[in-house]
Amino acid sequence: MxxxxxxxxxxxxxxxxxxxxxxxxxxxxxxxxxxxxxxxxxxxxxxxxxxxxxxxxxxxxxxxxxxxxxxxxxxxxxxxxxxxxxxxxxxxxxxxxxxxxxxxxxxxxxxxxxxxxxxxxxxxxxxxxxxxxxxxxxxxxxxxxxxxRFATSFRAVIDQGKVSAGQWVAVHGCGGVGLSAVMIANAAGANVIGVDLDPAKLKLARDLGAVAAIDGRGDVVEAIQEITKGGAHVSLDALGHPTTMTNSILCLRARGKHVQVGLMLGDHAAPAVPMPKIVAKEIELLGSHGxxxxxxxxxxxxxxxxxxxxxxxxxxxxxxxxxxxxxxxxxxxxxxxxxxxxxxxx
Missing domain, CATH: 3.90.180.10 (Medium-chain alcohol dehydrogenases, catalytic domain)
Incomplete structure (x- = not known):
């Protein structure tokens, strides 16, 4: 073959x-x-x-x-x-x-x-x-x-994130996994925010149901806090990078859930984690693997x-x-x- x-x-x-x-x-x-x-x-x-x-x-x-x-x-x-x-x-x-x-x-x-x-x-x-x-x-x-990517996103949004109607969900990275997550969270009735560097991917995120699209080069955390009036209920790092992981954690409201979907390997295998917010706001950190x-x-x-x-x-x-x-x-x-x-x- x-x-x-x-x-x-x-x-x-x-x-x-x-x-x-x-x-x-x-x-x-x-x-x-x-x-x-x-x-x-x-x-x-x-x-x-x-x-x-x-x-x-x-x-x-x-x-x-x-x-x-x-x-x-x-x-x-x-x-x-x-x-x-x-x-x-x-x-x-x-x-x-x-x-x-x-x-x-x-x-x-x-x-x-x-x-x-x-x-x-x-x-x-x-x-x-x-x-x-x-x-x-x-x-x-x-x-x-x-x-x-689609099944991984389904488990991350539905089974791990337990996303429900009316919640705010942030998706960091609008590649295949991220765009799948946008579609699935929208189907679950959530208000979805897509974050990426590529305008074309952000446009597709909107087409798939995102109510807002944020350029990742700006202050992502502040933008999400403003749009959601206090932070996302669930946030997913769909890329796998220290920056997207950190933004995903920091953009959450109290008792929010961070779901790590993107792989963190190589030089990014042991990133620094913003532990003060995790403890003070009782943030949940969840992995999602297939x-x-x-x-x-x-x-x-x-x-x-x-x-x-x-x-x-x-x-x-x-x-x-x-x-x-x-x-x-x-x-x-x-x-x-x-x-x-x-x-x-x-």
Whole structure:
């Protein structure tokens, strides 16, 4: 199969021919029809994730059709249209037994713990636990975002932030995760404020339901405090940077919730935290890491009802041959909406 592979961290990946994967007894192989290029992939390519073994094929948010199943798989057959959470549970640990596969003690992550979806095929273990059926009407490019940025945002807003109607919600960083969060919080009835440096992303945030859009180069905290008359109830750092994290915490009202969604890796792995406000105002600090396969039903119900429309978040559609450049330049430039690989032919 054709795949994007890098031999060393932070060196140019290449499109090469590699062996097709085969399913384990409880696993499956998925023919990739679309896969998003995510900031997490860039972190992996840079070497910020110490669990990656070289050489490596990145990619973790994808959708496609099942190409092969192991002998012990019961719920899936060849041809089924599916996606997969980027965190796959083992099914045996205490967290999995409690339904918290997103923090599985022995989790696997396509594109990190093993070769991922910048390829024609990708293997998944424990298929009956981790694979999710797609609505027939949903195209693969839209479905690709469900495995990471859209599902991650859904859990961050609904399950962790517990956003409710009438609350003020600030979203810091309007890339794929942030724009997803804007749409989801708006669907939950919140008053959403988007923060970014890019006017085009701020415009899209407004189009997706944000009631205000703030240029991140200004005094973000003061602007949010003024708009909300006291601070946000829930604030999300959807980028993963010390500045956005700090602004997210400081813009909250008393007893507000900060949800850290963007990864803080490399030089940003141990940022200074404004602890005086956290203590004095009883601020809650919450992490949010993906979403379990069994929670996809609630999200997909909102998609079917028309309350959520992830298709609006799809940006550029590119070929596998353009993926190396898109990955390497991600930290310098991100398109409006999610860049998705949809053409895998030579």
């Amino acid at each position: 054709r795949a994007v592979r890098f031999e060393q961290f932070a060196t140019p990946p290449k499109v090469v021919e590699v062996d097709d994967p085969v399913p384990t007894a409880k696993g499956c192989v998925i023919k990739v029809e679309a896969t998003g290029i995510c900031r997490s992939d860039w972190h992996g390519w840079m070497g910020h994730d110490s669990g990656i073994a070289l050489p490596h094929v990145p990619g973790h948010e994808f959708a496609g059709a099942i190409a092969a199943v192991g002998k012990d798989v019961r719920n899936w057959k060849v041809g089924d249209r599916v996606t997969v959470p980027f965190i796959c549970g083992c099914g045996a640990c205490s967290e999995c037994h409690a339904g918290h596969q997103q923090v599985c003690s022995h989790q696997e992550q396509p594109g990190f713990t093993h070769w991922g979806s910048f390829a024609e095929y990708v293997p998944i273990h424990q298929a009956d636990l981790n694979v999710v059926a797609l609505p027939e009407a949903m195209d693969y490019a839209t479905a690709a975002s469900l495995g990471c 979403m379990q396969a069994h929670r996809y039903g609630a999200m997909l119900d909102m998609v079917r009802s028309g309350k959520l429309d992830p298709a609006r978040l799809v940006g550029d559609r590119i070929s596998l041959d353009r993926a190396p450049e898109a990955l390497m330049t991600m930290n310098r430039f991100q398109s409006v909406g999610a860049t998705v690989i949809t053409d895998f032919a030579a």
